[in-house]
Amino acid sequence: MNFLLIEGEAGPHPDFDQDKIASFLFKHLEQYGDPKDQILACLEYVFNPEKGGFIALAYEDNGEIKGATVVNRTGMSGYIPENILVYIAVDASTRGQGLGKSLMTMALEAAEGGVALHVEPDNPARHLYEKLGFTNKYLEMRYQK
Numbered sequence: 115m116n117f118l119l120i121e122g123e124a125g126p127h128p129d130f131d132q133d134k135i136a137s138f139l140f141k142h143l144e145q146y147g148d149p150k151d152q153i154l155a156c157l158e159y160v161f162n163p164e165k166g167g168f169i170a171l172a173y174e175d176n177g178e179i180k181g182a183t184v185v186n187r188t189g190m191s192g193y194i195p196e197n198i199l200v201y202i203a204v205d206a207s208t209r210g211q212g213l214g215k216s217l218m219t220m221a222l223e224a225a226e227g228g229v230a231l232h233v234e235p236d237n238p239a240r241h242l243y244e245k246l247g248f249t250n251k252y253l254e255m256r257y258q259k
Contacts, residue, residue, distance in 0.1 A: 115172050115174065115180065115213070116172070116173050116174070116175065117170070117171065117172055117173075117217075117220060118130070118171045119168060119169070119170050119171075119220065120160075120168060120169040120170075120171065121168050122161050122162070122163075122165075122166040122167045122168055122169075122187075123163065123166060125161060126161060129177055130169075130171060130173075130177075130179070132154060132157045132158070132161075133154070134179065135157060135169060135171070135179065135182055135184075136150055136153040136154045136157060137150070138179040138182055138203065138205075139153050139182055139184070139201050139203050140153055142182075142203035142204065142205055142206065143201065143203045146234060146237055147201075153201065156184055156186065156200050156201065157169070157184065159186050160184065160185075165186065165187060165189065166186075166187040167184065167185045167186040167187050167197070168185050168221075168224055169185075170182070170183040170185075170217050170220040170221050170224065171183075172204075172208075172213055172216065172217055179205070180205045180207075180208050180213060181202075181203065181204040181205065181208065181213045181214065181216075181217050182201065182202070182203055182217070183199065183201065183202040183217045183218065183221045184199075184200045184201040184202075185197050185198065185199050185200065185224075185225060185229065186198050186200050188230075191227060194230075195227065195228030195229055195230040196225070196226060196227030196228055196229075197225045197226075197227060197228065197230070198229070198230045198231065199218075199221060199229055199230070199231040200231075202214060202217060202218065202221075202239065204217070214239065214242055215242060215245075215246070218242065218243075218246055219246070222246065231243065231248065232254060
């Protein structure tokens with residue numbers, strides 16, 4: 115397995131364009147995912163020089179993506195973590211082999227400052243996040259207009 119960190123400031127990677135990454139995430143996030151256009155908007159945020167973030171990828175020698183993590187920088191500090199982990203997905207054929215943990219570790223090492231994430235209570239990945247040191251300090255509430 116190969117790993118790659120794509121820094122937003124550097125621009126998209128020639129072998130892993132935004133559509134390829136978004137298609138992988140759309141398929142492998144399954145019931146925890148978002149529509150593809152929202153995933154693409156998240157990736158656009160990563161590559162926007164005024165915003166930023168990074169993508170951690172796991173892929174095979176043939177270029178097939180097996181795992182992806184997307185982190186957006188918030189531009190804030192202290193009262194809001196500096197980063198938000200927006201997406202993490204692992205191909206179902208490689209789950210349970212530590213790939214998600216490797217991608218999370220890679221993302222946490224690459225992040226400057228704190229990292230927040232949202233996870234649904236029934237998502238099995240919640241246990242991984244807790245093992246890595248994430249805590250549940252707040253109950254998230256949202257208002258949609």
